[in-house]
Structure formats: structure tokens, C-alpha cells
Amino acid sequence: MSVKTRANKQSGATIKDVAQHAGVSAMTVSRVLNAEPNVREATRERVQEAIRELNYRPNLSARNLARANTYFIGLLYDNPSAGYISELLIGALNRCRKAGYHLMVESCGAAEQDWESAIGDMLRTSNFDGVIIPPPVCDNEAVLAAVDAANLPHVRISPDTSRETSPCIVTDDRTASQRMTEYLLELGHRRIAFIRGPETHGASRTRFDGYCDAMKAAGLELDPALIAPGEFTYRSGLEAADALLSAEPRPTAIFASNDDMAVAAIAMGHRHQLDIPGDLTVVGFDDTQTATAIWPQLTTVRQPIATMAAEAIEMLADRLDRQRSGDDAAGEARREIRSELIVRDSSAPPPAGG
Amino acid sequence: MSVKTRANKQSGATIKDVAQHAGVSAMTVSRVLNAEPNVREATRERVQEAIRELNYRPNLSARNLARANTYFIGLLYDNPSAGYISELLIGALNRCRKAGYHLMVESCGAAEQDWESAIGDMLRTSNFDGVIIPPPVCDNEAVLAAVDAANLPHVRISPDTSRETSPCIVTDDRTASQRMTEYLLELGHRRIAFIRGPETHGASRTRFDGYCDAMKAAGLELDPALIAPGEFTYRSGLEAADALLSAEPRPTAIFASNDDMAVAAIAMGHRHQLDIPGDLTVVGFDDTQTATAIWPQLTTVRQPIATMAAEAIEMLADRLDRQRSGDDAAGEARREIRSELIVRDSSAPPPAGG
DNA sequence: CTGTTAGCGCTTTCAA
DNA sequence: TTGAAAGCGCTAACAG
Numbered sequence: 001m002s003v004k005t006r007a008n009k010q011s012g013a014t015i016k017d018v019a020q021h022a023g024v025s026a027m028t029v030s031r032v033l034n035a036e037p038n039v040r041e042a043t044r045e046r047v048q049e050a051i052r053e054l055n056y057r058p059n060l061s062a063r064n065l066a067r068a069n070t071y072f073i074g075l076l077y078d079n080p081s082a083g084y085i086s087e088l089l090i091g092a093l094n095r096c097r098k099a100g101y102h103l104m105v106e107s108c109g110a111a112e113q114d115w116e117s118a119i120g121d122m123l124r125t126s127n128f129d130g131v132i133i134p135p136p137v138c139d140n141e142a143v144l145a146a147v148d149a150a151n152l153p154h155v156r157i158s159p160d161t162s163r164e165t166s167p168c169i170v171t172d173d174r175t176a177s178q179r180m181t182e183y184l185l186e187l188g189h190r191r192i193a194f195i196r197g198p199e200t201h202g203a204s205r206t207r208f209d210g211y212c213d214a215m216k217a218a219g220l221e222l223d224p225a226l227i228a229p230g231e232f233t234y235r236s237g238l239e240a241a242d243a244l245l246s247a248e249p250r251p252t253a254i255f256a257s258n259d260d261m262a263v264a265a266i267a268m269g270h271r272h273q274l275d276i277p278g279d280l281t282v283v284g285f286d287d288t289q290t291a292t293a294i295w296p297q298l299t300t301v302r303q304p305i306a307t308m309a310a311e312a313i314e315m316l317a318d319r320l321d322r323q324r325s326g327d328d329a330a331g332e333a334r335r336e337i338r339s340e341l342i343v344r345d346s347s348a349p350p351p352a353g354g
Numbered sequence: 355m356s357v358k359t360r361a362n363k364q365s366g367a368t369i370k371d372v373a374q375h376a377g378v379s380a381m382t383v384s385r386v387l388n389a390e391p392n393v394r395e396a397t398r399e400r401v402q403e404a405i406r407e408l409n410y411r412p413n414l415s416a417r418n419l420a421r422a423n424t425y426f427i428g429l430l431y432d433n434p435s436a437g438y439i440s441e442l443l444i445g446a447l448n449r450c451r452k453a454g455y456h457l458m459v460e461s462c463g464a465a466e467q468d469w470e471s472a473i474g475d476m477l478r479t480s481n482f483d484g485v486i487i488p489p490p491v492c493d494n495e496a497v498l499a500a501v502d503a504a505n506l507p508h509v510r511i512s513p514d515t516s517r518e519t520s521p522c523i524v525t526d527d528r529t530a531s532q533r534m535t536e537y538l539l540e541l542g543h544r545r546i547a548f549i550r551g552p553e554t555h556g557a558s559r560t561r562f563d564g565y566c567d568a569m570k571a572a573g574l575e576l577d578p579a580l581i582a583p584g585e586f587t588y589r590s591g592l593e594a595a596d597a598l599l600s601a602e603p604r605p606t607a608i609f610a611s612n613d614d615m616a617v618a619a620i621a622m623g624h625r626h627q628l629d630i631p632g633d634l635t636v637v638g639f640d641d642t643q644t645a646t647a648i649w650p651q652l653t654t655v656r657q658p659i660a661t662m663a664a665e666a667i668e669m670l671a672d673r674l675d676r677q678r679s680g681d682d683a684a685g686e687a688r689r690e691i692r693s694e695l696i697v698r699d700s701s702a703p704p705p706a707g708g
Numbered sequence: 709c710t711g712t713t714a715g716c717g718c719t720t721t722c723a724a
Numbered sequence: 725t726t727g728a729a730a731g732c733g734c735t736a737a738c739a740g
Contacts, residue, residue, distance in 0.1 A: 012478065030734065030735060031709095040710090043710085060415075061732085061734090062415075063733080063735075064716095064734090065413070065419050065716045065717065065734075067716085067736090068716070086438075089459060089461070093461040094461065104456055105457050107451070126414070234646070263647055264649075288643075289642075293644045370717080379727045380717090380719090381726070382726060384720095394726090413718070415716085418718090418732095422732070
């Protein structure tokens with residue numbers, strides 16, 4: 001019968017082993033570990049040598065317990081469009097590592113019935129130092145209330161609604177939409193149609209506004225026949241494009257306010273026997289995976305999602321570090337990231353007679 | 355000058371507070387927390403009452419430190435196709451919560467230069483109880499060696515190569531491919547072309563084998579003119595489809611071994627003035643997001659990625675629990691998950707004269 | 709610059 | 725069925 005001893009639970013060496021090996025106290029090792037300045041260079045080297053020889057790695061749980069913080073950042077996740085989370089992770093993980101944080105993903109979705117009530121519990125048990133909240137969770141009142149109640153530092157990404165004391169990362173949707181429209185104008189288009197998004201979505205309004213800005217700046221009237229409603233879905237894009245292309249004179253360019261609808265507009269263009277981009281230019285917004293999976297590849301606007309995630313982590317980490325060092329300054333409340341215009345093959349000057 | 359005391363670091367109540375409130379010792383509270391059997395019912399209720407009243411949540415770091423395990427599962431992530439990670443997270447997070455684990459995502463990509471050497475450090479510092487390893491990391495020898503070296507329980511998802519002592523979750527690619535081919539045969543197709551994947555990818559072979567199985571079982575010769583090489587990319591799909599559709603007699607159906615190539619085949623079909631599915635049936639494999647973003651929507655095979663992730667977590671959790679309870683049995687080494695045939699609009703019986 | 713002491717909040721061990 | 729004592733590995737506070 002094997003008597004299990006309590007020692008040696010940790011797979012490797014502990015701080016004491018290192019201390020002994022280096023002939024110093026555990027405290028000194030701790031100082032070296034945390035890059036504190038007040039250690040003599042010779043001592044530091046001896047400790048680092050010991051760390052290397054014993055292949056020592058600090059135990060996170062112990063460190064967190066002693067420090068009362070975890071260096072965990074929670075990502076409050078609810079199945080946004082595929083691809084989005086992927087980019088988000090790339091950016092967030094990258095910056096987390098640089099800043100010494102770990103990312104813990106927690107799903108905040110409708111998987112369970114009462115998840116909104118459970119979220120508060122989760123936030124407290126998880127011992128996050130802070131959370132980042134991408135859409136669509138960033139506009140969920142219940143979650144935000146729980147985050148507030150837990151008094152948890154957070155940063156929201158691309159929120160629809162603005163909030164007091166709730167720092168966020170946003171893109172310049174309006175400006176980007178304006179730039180896209182300007183690009184079409186520069187190509188020579190005048191009859192530029194726009195497919196809108198659903199009223200419920202904040203981006204619908206800003207993207208439409210950007211289009212209006214550019215059209216007005218170019219001295220063009222907004223023609224109601226060139227503006228079609230949409231729901232950000234493929235199907236709604238088909239209908240909108242069908243209506244737009246049946247009008248006389250038909251538009252020479254369609255600016256769909258997201259990629260799914262733009263892809264639909266291309267399909268509908270083909271059904272109307274139009275060459276794209278020869279007869280009809282179609283552009284989108286988002287640069288989803290589909291944008292390059294179709295033919296012709298879609299001219300669109302890319303939100304630098306990875307960058308946004310990275311900046312969110314950075315903002316949060318700054319805030320946490322400041323908080324730890326007792327600095328009470330509020331810190332940044334908002335960062336705006338510039339989107340990128342991606343010109344591909346679905347856009348060209350209008351046909352000669354157009 | 356404010357003297358910061360050390361107490362009350364934890365935002366909420368501690369186990370001692372609960373113990374005091376309930377008039378028992380901390381140990382008894384701990385027993386209730388961990389659902390140990392040897393607590394009198396009345397005591398248990400009193401404790402639970404106190405927990406509720408104080409809104410007590412155990413501190414994970416403390417618990418982990420004392421137990422020498424973390425209930426963290428690492429997800430070794432390296433930017434697979436977008437959408438994949440999304441589904442993976444859904445399944446994994448779901449099961450993690452049920453099993454009482456937390457998921458920590460660690461990127462294992464080429465973001466840094468020497469990541470392969472850093473991975474060992476990461477694995478030990480992170481204090482994971484175990485890791486799950488989806489593609490493409492699951493076939494990275496350096497990572498696998500590091501996981502072995504850290505003696506870390508793990509489960510691989512959809513690995514290309516099999517390994518001793520390395521449990522995994524796989525799909526029945528070969529059977530699924532066979533079923534898809536059978537479906538086309540049942541529709542009445544005989545000249546069924548196949549676009550292969552790159553040799554480097556394990557799935558290429560198994561998917562092709564499934565096609566061969568079904569063709570042979572139907573008593574059909576494998577016609578080299580019906581088999582085209584591909585690279586799982588849109589571009590390679592275009593070329594393959596162009597070649598296949600230029601042959602005489604041309605195939606009535608194209609089975610592309612992934613969706614990207616199938617989407618390309620549809621585009622090429624349109625360029626050849628073919629109605630899809632009236633003149634030409636095109637089917638794919640993977641059910642990526644694009645499959646429903648195009649017109650006509652793609653008939654394809656769906657890997658139940660979320661299910662696979664969930665099963666991976668379950669397998670790992672089982673193993674960890676067994677290990678904790680001292681049960682040395684090896685546990686399952688492999689689970690096979692059945693893929694699903696998704697019939698949409700890109701497939702139909704061959705044309706009358708076909 | 710370095711060490712000692714005293715915990716962090718929880719669980720294991722052992723005794724009652 | 726319960727509790728007291730002794731850590732888990734690390735770090736803050738204070739002393740030297």
C-alpha cells in the first residue's frame with residue numbers, strides 16, 4: 001500500500017529548491033523572477049543560473065493567491081460570425097502574451113436557459129483581472145450589469161451603444177464607408193446604389209451616413225431609387241439587388257453595406273446577364289472569408305479585427321497595471337482604429353455608355 | 355498616508371466567513387463545497403444557506419494551489435481556417451463548463467520566431483491539467499514532443515498521423531466520402547468526377563479512397579479523365595474544374611474534396627454556361643461558411659466540429675478524473691465521430707440526355 | 709541589497 | 725460526522 005506524501009505535488013522544482021541551489025533566500029529568487037531592481041547583479045545571475053539548471057517554472061496558482069490577482073483576462077464570447085472570433089483570438093493572444101496575461105474564453109451564449117443570471121457567478125468565480133467584450137455580448141445589458149456589479153475592469157470592442165465608464169475600441173465605419181464611396185466616385189461612377197443594413201444594427205446607420213457624406217460632398221442628390229433596405233443576409237441582398245437592377249436607369253455600382261449582401265448582389269448581377277465588373281461594380285464591407293472565395297473577388301472594407309483585439313488587451317492591461325500601482329487616473333476611454341479599403345476584382349470604371 | 359492591510363484582498367467572502375456564519379469549521383464548508391458524502395444533512399443545509407447569504411464563491415487560485423491541479427484545459431491553437439475555431443470553441447466551452455473545467459487558449463503559431471522552443475516553457479508555466487490539440491498543431495512534432503516531455507495528458511483532434519499513447523478524435527472521412535458518392539450514384543449520375551486534395555494532407559487520401567470505394571462497389575471503373583488534382587484552394591479548384599469540364603463526354607457531377615474547390619467548380623460551371631444543378635451537379639466537403647453564402651447553396655459533408663471538440667474535452671476530463679482517483683486504466687484511445695451529409699441545392703439528377 | 713516572518717484561501721491529514 | 729493543524733508555492737511587509 002503506497003502512502004502518498006504531500007510533498008512534490010508540483011511536477012518540477014519550487015522556489016525553495018532554486019533558493020537552496022543558488023544559496024539565497026526564496027525572497028531573492030522571487031525578486032529576480034519579478035525583475036525587481038534591488039538585487040545585486042552577481043546574485044541575480046546566480047539565481048538565474050539555478051533557475052535554468054533546475055528548469056524551474058513558477059506556480060501560477062501560488063503566485064496568484066499571494067498577489068490577489070490572476071493575470072487572467074476573460075473573453076466574453078458568444079459565437080459571432082465565424083472568422084471574427086478567429087481574428088479576434090490572433091490579436092488578443094498575441095498581445096496577451098506580450099503583456100504577460102492569459103486569455104480565458106468564457107461562453108456567454110444562449111446555450112443555457114438562464115445564462116444571464118449565471119454570468120455574475122461566473123465572473124466572480126473565474127477570478128479574472130478584467131474582461132474584454134466583443135460583439136454581440138458587448139451590447140448585452142445583463143452582461144454589462146454583471147460586469148459592473150463584479151466591479152471588473154473591461155474593454156468593449158465595436159459596441160453599438162456607448163456607455164459611461166465603459167472604455168471601448170471602435171472603428172471608423174462612417175469614414176471608411178465614405179472612403180469607399182469616394183473610391184467609386186473616383187472610378188467615374190455616379191449612379192451608386194446602396195444596400196442598407198437592419199435598423200437594429202448600429203453599423204447600419206454609420207455606414208449609410210458615410211455613403212451620404214461622400215455623395216453629398218460630390219454634389220450628388222440622394223436618389224431614393226438607389227437606396228434599398230437589407231438585413232445583412234444573403235437572401236435580403238438578393239432581393240435588394242434584384243430591385244436595384246430592375247430600375248431604369250440601373251445603377252453602375254452597388255455598395256452593399258456588408259459582404260454577404262455584396263456576394264448576393266454579384267450573384268444577382270450574373271442572373272441579370274451583367275458582367276462584373278464590366279457592366280456592374282459591386283463592393284462590400286467587412287472582408288469576410290467569402291470575399292475572396294467568390295469570383296470575382298470582392299472589393300470591400302476590412303476591419304482590422306486582430307488589431308482591435310490587440311488594442312483592447314493593451315488598453316485593459318494598461319488599466320490593470322495602473323490600478324495595481326495605485327494610479328487612479330481613468331485612462332483612455334476610447335480608441336478608434338482605422339479600417340482598410342481592399343480593392344479587388346469586383347470594381348472597375350463604369351461602362352462607356354454608363 | 356494610507357496603510358494598506360493585507361486582509362480583504364478577495365473581493366467577496368472567504369471560506370472562513372462562511373464557516374463562522376454557519377457556525378462550523380472551514381473544513382466542513384470545504385466538504386459541502388466538494389459534495390463529499392460525510393456531512394450531516396442539517397449541517398449541509400446550514401452551510402449552503404450561509405454560502406448563499408454571503409454570496410460566497412471559492413477562490414480558484416487557492417483551491418488549485420492546495421489541490422495541485424488547476425482544472426484548466428489548454429487549447430493549443432494555431433489559426434486554422436476561420437470558422438473552424440469558432441465551432442471548436444462552441445463545443446469545447448460547452449463541455450468544459452459541464453465538466454467543471456476552464457478553457458485557456460494558447461497560440462502555438464509562427465507569431466514568434468522560436469515558438470517551438472518556447473512551447474515547453476509555456477506548457478509548464480501554464481499549469482494546465484491537460485491540453486486538447488486541434489489541427490494543424492496536432493501534427494506538429496515539436497509541440498507533441500513538448501507535450502510528452504511535460505507529461506501532459508492530451509487529446510488530439512483530427513490528426514493526420516497516428517501516434518502511440520496519443521488519444522484522438524477522428525471523423526469517418528472515408529465513409530462520409532463514400533456516402534456522398536453513393537448519394538450521387540443514387541441520383542443517377544455515372545460520370546462522377548473527383549477533385550483531389552494535396553498529397554501532403556492526410557484527408558486527401560481518405561476522401562479519395564471513399565470515392566473509389568463507392569465507385570467500385572457500383573461496378574464503375576475509375577476513369578483517370580474524371581480525376582483531377584487539386585490543392586484545396588479556390589484557384590486550384592478553378593483549374594481542375596476547367597479541365598474536367600473541357601473533357602468529352604464531360605462529367606455530370608463533380609465531387610470536390612473540399613468546399614473551396616467546390617465553390618470554384620460552381621463558378622467554372624457558370625463560365626462554361628452550365629446551369630447548376632440542372633446541367634451539372636457540384637458537391638463539396640467541409641460545410642464551410644461559404645457553402646451557404648453562394649448560390650446555389652452547396653451540397654456537402656459536415657464535420658461535426660463542435661461535437662468533436664466536446665468529445666475531446668470529455669475524453670480528456672475522463673482521463674484526468676481517473677488519474678486523480680488513482681485509476682491507472684489507460685482509457686479510450688480513439689473515438690470516431692460520424693460526419694453528416696448536407697443536401698442543398700447544388701445537386702440534382704443528371705440531365706435527361708446525360 | 710537581502711533575509712525573516714506571516715500570511716493568501718483552500719485542502720489534506722490525522723485525531724477526536 | 726466534525727475539527728485542528730499543517731501545509732500548497734509564492735509574495736508583501738518589515739527588519740536588518
